[in-house]
Amino acid sequence: MILPSSVHSLDQLTTIIWEIEEALSQLQKNPQLKPQFSTSTEKLFALNSVRDFTNSTGLTIKEALEDVRKNSKQIHISTGAVTSFEWQEQIVKWFRNEVDGSLFCSFSTDTTQGGGIVVRTPKKQYDFTFKQRVLNNSDKLMELMKTK
């Protein structure tokens, strides 16, 4: 199952699964009905070549997504400023291409950390903030202060 970059959190995945369950429920009542889906769900269908949403394809996709949710890995990214949805997609895309295709990311903002990001995995924290960069180069900072 290929996930679109716009679906980067488990909450979003849960929403998509709920949408599919609703659609399946409507189809049971009325097999002629053509269910409507959100943009994220439509993108998911497009990436996985789902052209007609039937009862059987719906059930297959739902099971696959539940499997993804069950076995997924999640990281948290803290940014120094409020980020746009596009920016978040860009970062999630990098993680899915370079680290794990089924990785989920949650985002938060912490203005006290200055620029950069902090990545928290279940085991470790990676501090890519400007503040940490400055601290890592404290010797240079002291040299600059002496010179000035």
Next chain:
Amino acid sequence: MEYSVLFIGVGIVTVVNIICTAIIVSRSQVMHKKRGMTQHYHLDVDSTDLLPEEEMTAVRTQAREKMERAFGDTFAHLDQSLVAMAESITLSAEKQFSAKLNTELSKFEANLGSASGSVQAVVENTTKQFNAGTEAMRLDLEAAVTKEKERRIADFEQRMSTVISSYIADSFNGNQTMITQTDLIVEWLNQHKDEIRKDLA
């Protein structure tokens, strides 16, 4: 104690001398009496028969002079003995006193040396303890100063980095900040890609 013994000894010697002198004088008088009686007897016999009064007087004078000379010799001899004995006693007393004095002086010097050694040991021990205490205090102080220095430097670096990063963040506008940082952030992520992969594997 030693002086009292000495005085008692001198006293005993003096008494013995006096007694000896008295005995000698007494014997001389007895001898003189005996001799006088004989002479008297002889003179009596002779005076009545042989010697005139003048000669008798001369003989008596001569006898008295001899006796006086004998007394004089005896007293001179006693005087010499007494002087010699006194000198001997004085010498002996001096020797004993000197020996005793030397012994006491040696004891005093030994005690003084011992006391001096004890005082020196106490002074050395005190000095050593003082130096050890001073050294410990110096090390503690140095450690405290170093610790405080490091704490202040770390604190300064934290504050400075916060100031710099806040300044950088405030120099841009919200979302624009993260967009302009994207390339840099992706570069940092690429540098730690393998590490993150292993972490999530």
